[in-house]
Amino acid sequence: MTLPFDLILSGGLVADGLGSPLVRADIGIVGDRITAIGELGARETRQTLDVTGQVVSPGFIDIHTHSDVSVLFTPGMESSLAQGVTSEVVGNCGISLGLATSAPEFSLERRWLEQAGGALSWSDLGGFLQRVEESGMAINVTTLAGHGSLRKRVMGMDQRAPSETELRAMQHELERALDAGAIGLSSGLEYVPGSYADVAELTALAKVVAAAEGFYATHLRDEGDLLEESVAEAIAVAEGAGLPLQLSHHKAERRRNWGKVLSTLAQVDAAQARGVDILLDQYPYTAYQTSLAVIALPTWANAGNPEDLAVKLRDPDLRARAREWMGELERSGGISWDSVEIASCPTAAFVGKSITHLAAEAACDPRDFILSLLSEGTGWVSAAHFAMSEQDVAHVLSDPRVMIGSDSVAMNPHAPSAEAHRPHPRSYGTFARILERYVKEKGLLSLPEALRRMTSLPAQRLGWTNRGRLVPGAIADITVFSPTAIQENATFVAPHALATGVRVVLVSGEITWRDGVPTGARAGKVIRR
Template sequence: MSFDILIRNGRVVDGTGNPWFWSDIGIKDGRIAAMGDLSGEDGEKVIDASGLVISPGFIDIHTHSDTVLLVNPTGDSHIMQGVTTNLIGNCGGSVAPVSEPMKRRYEVMLRRYDLEIDWTTLGEFLEKVEEKGTSLNVASLVGNATVRMAVMGMERRAPTKEELKEMKDLVAEAMEDGAFGLSTGLFYAPSGYASTDEVVELAKVAAEYGGIYATHIRGEGDPLIEAVREAIEIGERAGIPVEISHHKAMGKRNWGKVKETLRMMEEARRRGIEVTCDVYAWRAGSTGLTATLPHWVHEGGLERLLERLRDPETRQRIKREMAEGTPGWESIVHEIGWENVMISGCPGHREYEGKRVAELAEEKGVDPYDFAFDLLIEEKGRVWMVIFGMSPEDVATVIKSPLSMIASDSSAIAPRGPLGEGKPHPRTYGNFVKVLGEYVREKRLLTLEEAVRKMTSMPAQKLGLLDRGLLRVGNWADVVIFDPDRVASRATYLDPHQFPVGVEWVIVNGVVTVEKGKHTGARAGKVLRKSAIRYGKRL
C-alpha cells in the first residue's frame, strides 16, 4: 500500500498514557491507515522520526482564539508548539449570538484588526471560519456572557421569566449549530451578574445536547473554595460534566488551597459528578486591566465604566472596594497588590509594556490606583495585564493531579502585524512545550506518557471527540513529532513572541503543517461540530 505520509522509526506515545512503543505510521486520505512494522511499504512523503517521539496533536481545551482565527488563520503560536485543535468560546465569551451590546464591547478591537462582524449565529461564524480556512481544528462553546448581553445588555439584575426563556433558546440554538457546551466567566461582568440558579438553567439546556459546562469560576483567590463548590453544584443540579478552567489559587494567603479544591473534585466524582480541570504551566495569569474593577463599575457598558472612573466621588468608592475587597466579588489588587500587576498590552503607551503598575506609578509620582484609572480612561479600556499571583508549588500540584489536563488560556496569534504587538503571556507560544521540557524532562513531575495524555486523549474524551486524541488506525491524522531531549519554550514575559524549539513536524488531518520546525502555510484544519442530538432524537 502506498501512503500519503509514512512516518518511520519513531517512538510512539499514543495518548492513552500507556508506555511508548516502536511503530511506523501510515497516513492516507487524512486518517491513520496503518500502524506497526511498515518497512515493506512506501509513501509519497516519508518522514524519518529517528530519535523523536510521535504523539497525537495537542488539543487545547481552553483558548481565546475566537475572532483571532479570522485575523490569523495559520494559528502560528499554537501550531508551532504542536497544538492541532482549539476550543474557543471560553470564560463566558463566545462569538455568537451577536448583539449590539456585544458589537460595542468589541468595536475598537475589531477596528484594529480591520474585522467586521458579519455573522449573527455561531453556525454562521463557523461557516466563515471554514470559508477562510485555518491551520487548526476549531470547536466552540457558547458563552453565558454573550447570551446575556444579547437579551439583557449589561444590566446587573436577575432576568425575568421571559428573558430567561430567551437565553435558554439562544443556548439551544448554539448547541444545534454545533457548540460543545456552555461556558461562564463568573469572575467577569456581565457573566458574573448571573446567579447560580440562572447558570443552572442554561447549563441544563447544554446538558440536553450532551455538552459540557466549562467555567472560569467566580473567584480564584479568597473565594476559591466557595467558587469551586458552586461549580460542582451547577454540575450536579444541571446533570452536566464540569470543566474548571485554568485552576489556580491566586494570592499568597490562598496558596495551598488547591489541595482542598482537588479533594473536593475527587469527592464530587465519587458522588457521580463528572468534574475535571485544566491548568497552564506558569505562575502568572493574564486578562484585561478592567478586570481589576468591581462588577458594578461595568454595568451599562464601557462608556458608563469610563464615566465612573472620571467621577471623583465614584473613583474613591472604587479604590476603597479594590483595596479592601467586598463580599461576592474578588479583588485582584487586594490579593496580590499593584507590584504584581504588569502591563502587557497598551497600544497608546508601548513604553509601559513589561513594567509593573506600582513601578510606573512611582515614576510618575502618583497613586497606583489613579495611574491605573487614568490609563484606562486614556486608552478607553484597552489595557491588558499579566498578574503574578500563584505559587510554583500549587501549579505543580494541579499539573500532577489525575483530574487535570493541560490548556493555554491564550490565542493562536503570530509575531507579526497587530497580533505581534505587546507582550502577551508567554503561554501563548510555549505552554505545551514548557510542560514537556520543564515538568517532564527537567523536573520529572510527570512521565512523558502522562503529559501527552493530559494534552490529547483526556481533552478529546471530555469533548466527545471520538476520532481524535489517540494514535490509532481510523482516527484523523493529527500528529506531532518532537525531540524529547530538546523540546522547550523560549517565550518569556518580556520577550514572548518566540517560537519553541524541538517541535519538528506537525500534521493536521493528514497534511504537513509544520515541517522541520517551519510552518508550511497549510490550512487543513476542520471546524468540529457536536452532533445536535436532543433527548436522543437527531434534530
C-alpha cells in the same frame, strides 16, 4: 491488492496518547486516516519521513483558548502550531465572538475585529463558523457558547436576574448555538455581565446543554479569596443540571490564598464520589493575564467596556469607594502593585512596566495611577499579575484529572500588529513548557502521562473518539517532536517567540508544520457537536 500509503512516519517512538509506554513503530497514513501502526518498512508508500529518535504523538488538543478572536485573521495559527497543537476549543470564559452582534454591548468584540482589519459580518454562531470554514485555518477549531455573550444578546448589561421571558430567550439562543455546532456552555463569572448570574440562571441554561449531551466549562466567580465557594457553586450548577463540568485554568490567586488548591481538589473528589463528572485544566505559569480592571477593582466598580468603566470612575463617590477598597486589598496582603505589569495599553510606553514603577514615574499613589488610567476610557488595558505559587501549579498539575489549556489567542509573531501587544507567553509556550520544564527538568510527569493530558484526556471531555490517540482508523492529527530539544522560548519580556523542537505536525494527514516552518496547508476543520 493493498493500496500504497500516502505517508509513512518511519522509526519514531510512538505514544498512543493513552499513557502507555512509548514503542518504536512506523505509522502508515492514507488520506486523513491512520491505517497501520507497526513494522511497515516493506510496504509501498508515496512518501516516507524518517523520524527516528523523535516522539510521535497524537496532535495536542488545547482545551481552553480564545482564538475565535484571531482565527479569521491569523489562519496559520503559528504560535499554536509550533507547539504541536492540532485542535483548539474556543468560546471560553463566557465570551463567544460568534455570538457578537452590532448592539452597543458588543463594542469590545467589534473593536477586536477592527484592530485586526475586519468587521462583524455574521449574526449568529452558525454564520461565524461558516466564515471560519470558508477562510480556512491550519488547525481544527471547535467552540463553546459563551454565557456572557448569550446574556448580552438578550439582556444587554443589565445587573439583575432575567425574567422568565428573558431566560427562555437565552435558552432559545443557546439551543440555536448548539444546533449550529457548539459543544457546550462556558461561563466567565468574574466578568460582567456573567457575574450578574446566579446558580438558578446558570443551571437552567446548563440543562439545555445536558439535553444535548454537552458540558459546562467555567471560569469561576472568584479564583482567590472565594475560591472554595466558587468551586462549590460550579459543582452545584453541574449537579443540578446533570452534566459534566470543566473547571477552567484552575489556580489560587494572591499569596494569602496559596494552598487552597488542596481543598478545591478535595471538593472535586467529594463531588465525583456523588457521581459528578468533573475534569480540570491548567496553564503552567505563576502569572495570569486579564483586564487591569478585573485585577485591581472591586466587582461592583467594573463595567463592560473601557468607555463604560471610564464613565463610572469619573463619579467622585464611586472612585473614592473603589480607592478605599484597593487600599484595603493592599493592606491585607491581597495585592502588591509591583507584581502587576501592563500588557496592553493605548499608551505603548506603559507596556511591560509594573504599576509601582509607573506610579513612581507619575509621582502618585499606585491606586490613583490605575484609576486615572482606566478613567481615560481610550482602549483595552490588560495586565499580567504574578499572583500564584509554583508549589500550587505543581500540585494541580500532578492531579491526573488535569489537562492542559493555554487560555491564549493563536498568533503570528510576524504580523504587523504583533509588537503592539504583549501577550502572555502561554500563547507561544504552554505545551512546550510542560514538556521541557515539568517532564524533562522536574520529572513531575512522565512523558506518556504528560501526553495523555494533552491528547486523549481532552478528547475524552470533548467526546472525540477519532482524535487524541494513535490507533488505526483515527484521524491523522499527529505531532512529532524531539523530547530533548523541545523548548519554550517566549518570555514576559519578549513573548513573540515560537517554541522549538517540534519537527512535524500533521492535521488530517496533511503536513502543516515541518522543521520549524509552517507549510501553508489549511487542513483544519470546524468540528461541530
